[in-house]
Amino acid sequence: MGLKNINRRGFLKLMGWSGVGATVAGCDMPTTVTLEEGKETVTSYLVPEEYAIPGIGVWYSSTCRQCPAGCGLHGRVREGRILKLEGNPDSPINAGKLCQMGQAGLQGHYNPDRLRTPKVRKDGKLVDITWAEALDLIDQHVGASSGLNGARFAWVSDSVSGHQAMLIDNLMSALGSKNLFIHEVVNSEVARSVNQAVLGDATPRYQIGKAHAILSIGNDFLGTGDSPVHASTEYTEFRSSPRGVLGVVEPKMTLTGANADLWMAIRPGTEGVFALSVANVLATKHKMAIDMLPKAIQTAIMKRNLNEDARLTGVSGNHVIRVAKWLSSNPGRSIVMVGGTAEGQVNGYQNGVAAMVLNVMLGNVGKTIVASHEFPFPQLEHRAGGTAGLLDFVKAIDNGGLDVAFFSGANPVYTAPAALGLKDKLASIPFKVSFTQFDDETSQLADLVLPILSPMEDWATIVPKVQGEEAVISMQQPVMEPLYADTRGLGDIVLDLLKKRDGATYGNYDSYYAYLSQAFASFPANMAADGKAVTWNDALAKGVIAVKTGEKQLKAKLDQVAVALPEENAEYPLTLIPTPRLGLWDGRHANIPWLQEAPDQISKVVWDSWAEIHPNLAKQLGVETGDAIKITSAQGAIDVKVYVFKGIHPDAIAVPLGQGHKGYGRYADGRGVNPLEILDTATVDGTNELALYSTRVKVEKARNKDTLVMMGDHDVQMGRKMVSTVTPDVFELTGGEA
Amino acid sequence: MSLQNLLQDWSRYRRGREEGGFHNYEHMWGMSIDLNLCIGCNACSVACYAENNLAVVGKDKYEKHQAMHWMRIERYWDEPDLGEGRVSEYQQHGASFLPMNCQQCNAATCEPVCPVAATYHTPDGLNAQVYNRCIGSRYCSNNCPYRLRYFNFYSYYEDSWPEPLNLQLNPDLSVRDKGVMEKCTFCIQRIRVAKDKAQREHRVLQDGEFTTACAQTCPTSAIVFGDMLKMYDPNSTNPSSKVIELWEKHQVELGVTEQEKHNPKIRGYRVLEHLNTDPCIMFLDRVREV
């Protein structure tokens, strides 16, 4: 086995299982799966009897990689082709369901614009190269004899977890570098840091299904939250009898807002004022105790004045009173959630703290909001990220510079605001490697572009961003053979690089697959939730492994809250909301034709960008739906058609994320605009995250009617009974749902 | 032959109207869609694209209303009347979402107008489309009050699935060519597989053994699909189902024009049922605090 020189603890660490109380059963190194056997199993899923019975579909478990939520998949394979994806009913994340991005994972895999061969840049042009040459080239720059200074190496990645995260970490430490920058535009980093500071837990579980009243302050949990499908499955319980009530306050209507009982438009940046205003009504009108709060916060609450606050926030006092009534009748059974537009303000952190004040007053902490599971394998934990990763990367270039940069999953050249000047700064990095399935804006500037396997072809272990009832490791296995012989898995590439650095440790593993199967052969039996040994085959068949977790308790610790108002800006009176979408997400799915043709849930626009504005603003500008406007910030301007509707505050203007690609394939290129380009680079006070929803802009009419293609001719039902609406008392007549 | 089919369909349907009940049906597939649960996320629609080889037509053809979305999520902005002519400045109660796929009308207005009987009713209670017989007159689509039929104006296979996207196509059903009409089939290929399997195993098809692509993926489980025959044919050996339970609870019945609800407040209704199309999809009222 070649493992003689590793002791048992070292071995568990190498396999990812080191952590609380993990032990290998018995005293021998696992010998149940040898690498030779491993190889057999690799081919066994290709054996014709099982794999290609003409006309019979075979189902394989895997994990969705379209967003960081980590939903479990079942993939239907026939004649060696993956045809359809469904949710894995055994996954506590998604209980058999998938969102539209998950469904469309197939069109990423079969995308005609996938890269097929490794390429190197020669005289400005990309030319073919072999994998051996490519790896040698990398070795020249980062290998043991390269003289690489770890501080001058950086890796920009999307969120990662499981064994590939661990191997990346190991490679980083082998290279002596701390510069692993996780970058996600759609993130919850500010809310997570509030959670960490107040509750001592960055990822508590908001048990939507257990709540009877939810107030979302900018948190689009059904659409672009941390785990959209998980939240939606819980929503079913929330809306079943006795039906929970949902209030949403945000500057622009999200999918979650579209499902609110009461949707309230708020002036961006005043969310903290709103939250304290609700707290004030709870304390004064409903006589709810506030003495558990520190004096400073009590004073801040009592200082609020309903009418004055209504003037500041734009949310009417009546609505504040209604929300307070819902919350006060559900102490310990309500949830106040903050996110998205509320956290992405310069004062976003304080907005989050103000929301947490409500949860503490309502006694929700420990009831509807519970501690995350203590995940037993810290090496495998989910590494979430936000825009701090991007800013840190830029800083690393600015301070001292970088010699080598790797990119995987993230496309920072597309997602970085132009004001960061990233494109030019990248030119100062002599060697840039992009591990990618597609040509994108970042790989266009890379020196080496290496085509990786799609998630339908590759192995991985995924630890979901937010766990459900039980904590799981979700298995990703190939559901078909690679479409292109000359592509490789990211895990394999990292392993190869590690072998070059540390042959003694990693030389034993022929492939990432061999490494993973070996890891599962040594899965510490005492760490499975059911106490049973986990076999590789069972893990793959079921798709998820529930692990034993430690108990944690939440304890709220608040000291003060300081809600500041956004600054007046006469030159740029409006606030730009670059809206993430459950669909194109942050732009990574813009090359998927199904998702381009899927109408936006709110505007119903397809294949394009648009700007949402309130009818009052439209009147002021003299525009109607389909006319084009020019949106100008201090950083630049974009030209976009408008969609006029009443789901937005008149002081806000929303432009969806995802379009405006230049170099992301035939389905993405040349459509619409990318609002991230004109963002300011102000950060959220107290964090290193971009204040994504705080850029101030001005607008003017640009052109008359252009084509804005959308589904449906009518925005109203013209008196027909298409969607009939009743009140909750009628709903309860039948005891709600069956 | 086709005329014979048509006449058979109608005599089967009329017998039900005259004598009550259903006669000579194997199944009566139906749905319930709960608008209290539907969040308008569109997962069902994309699942349908994946399952049923629906063509992506692109922006220009989309603009000409040539999109092929068998399942589409309509979105309405109607706000409740606040009285005194007051209209709210905002979209205070969110959006009204309506997932619309073929309502599988038992008195399908699309059927009798087809000059070649390319669209007809199956003994499963489905409104079926025979692609090979369709001559593209488009009368049916003109006559569908819900606008749920989609016409192939082009040979979409020429550019909707550039290689290797074509490898994803579901081999259990065809890719339609220019000149034929298509629409939601209640995933008839899944029905066929499940029926065949049950038959091979000499047993009756169980409720929940399979479902349609839209219902399977729906993150909030708003869509429930199943067989409703037992509700109308007490002699049927088909099992009862979740759909029957829901239709009964919400007092919606097939075969009537105006529902006689002993409690009119109960939530079920069928869209445009006053047109006497007798749809097999029941919706449950959306619910909002006002």
Ligand code: SF4
């Ligand atoms: S929520 Fe994320 S992980 Fe789940 S199906 Fe959708 S894209 Fe995939």
Ligand code: SF4
């Ligand atoms: S998948 Fe379900 S919740 Fe989403 S739009 Fe369709 S019916 Fe509604």
Ligand code: SF4
């Ligand atoms: S919904 Fe339209 S297409 Fe479907 S059966 Fe009814 S009339 Fe025919």
